[in-house]
Each structure stands twice: as structure tokens, then as C-alpha cells.
Amino acid sequence: MDPYSAPSAPMLRSEPPRDALPTGLSAVGIVSIVAGSLGLFGGLASIGGLLFGSAINNAFVQPGPLEAAQREMMDGLHAVTAQFMIPSLIVGMLVILISIALLVGGIGVLRRKASSKGLLRKALFATAGLELIGLVLYGLTQSQTMPITEVYMIKVMEQSNPNGAGAMLGPMKIVALIGVVMWAGWSLTKAVLCIIGARYLGKQIKRDQDSSLTTNVGTS
DSSP, X not given: OOTTSOOOOOOOOOOOOOOOOOHHHHHHHHHHHHHHHHHHHHHHHHHHHHHHHHHHHHHTOOOSTTHHHHHHHHHXXXXXXXXXXXXXXXXXXXXXXXXXXHHHHHHHHHTTOTTXXXXXXXXXXXXXXXXXXXXXXXXXXXXXXXXXHHHHHHHHHHHHOTTTHHHHHHHHHHHHHHHHHHHHHHHHHHHHHHHHHHHHHHHHHHHHHHHHHHHHXXXX
16 A cells, blocks of 8 residues: 555445336326325315305305296205215215325325335225215216206296207206216226226235345345
């Protein structure tokens, strides 16, 4: 060693680069965070509507020739809401809980937490099941609310155009039916996407387990 040479700088040990997070895993994590955020807001809004919707709707009843018809419609809708209050509240609370799990799981997956894949997989399966339950509940409520709103719309049309009320009723029923079908289709699509995401996570978990097993065997 040359005593007159400048001391060399210590060698810094560089950590091996981390593997990039698979694109599919990143997509599942990001979509889960967005879905969890929207679901959390929607669940809170749903419960708030169930508890305070009656008072809010009555506040918007406008005085006039259709006031009696409006109050009659509101009373009918409130009766349907009361009939399905308990299952609707249960579904709303489950939406909040599962949305929190989607948020936590999605964030954990993006941060590479080992346990988050399993949590997110369970949350996605639960979301798919809850979508189907919500769809059934939606169908039951719509089967009772649609006749109530139909009676009100007939009175509105008779007030504005007595001779053309019957002709306008048919297209309105078709529009309402299209809305129900679109809602059902969207719910089923979300359920299918959740199942696809959960199955993908299952494959990722299996791959991680196989990789860990191989590593353990190689080091033993």
C-alpha cells in the first residue's frame, strides 16, 4: 500500500434492483382502490338516504294541483323503503366494510405487502357476491316502486295533456325497463370483473408460494 496515495473511498454495496410489479397486479390494486373509494362513499350515501330520505323528499314536494299526487307517491315510496329497510341497511353496512377491505388490500398490493393479496382476493369475491345480492334487492324494490311512480306519471301527463297520456305511457315504460336492464347488466359486469380479479390474485398467490418453496429447497 502506497503511504503517499490518497485513501480510496469505501465501496458502497448496492442493493439488487427490485422486480417491477406485474402490470396486472398494479391494475388490480389501482382499480380496487378506486372501487373501494367509490363504494365507501356510496355505502355512506345509501345509509344516509335510507335514514333521512323520507324527510328530504317531503321537503321538496311542491304546492299546486299535483301536490296531492306527489304526497301519495312519496307515501308509497316510503312504505316500500320501510319494507326493505333492514336488508338495505345490512347491504349498506357490508358495502362500507368491503370497500374498506378493497382500499386496504389495493394499497397493500401496490406497496408489496405479502398478506394484502389474500385480503384483496377475499374482498373481491365478497364484492361479487354482494353485487348479486344487491341486484336481487334492487329487483324486488323496483317491482314495487315502478307501479307507484307509473300512477304518478299518469296523473302528471293527464294534467298536462289529457288526450295524449295513454300514448306517452308506453314509451315511458320502455325507458324505465331499459334502465333496469342496464343496471342489472352493469351489476353483473362488476361481479364478473371482481371474480376475474380474484382468480388472477389466486394465481399470483400460488406463484409466490411456489417461488418461496423453491427458494427454501435451494437454500437447504
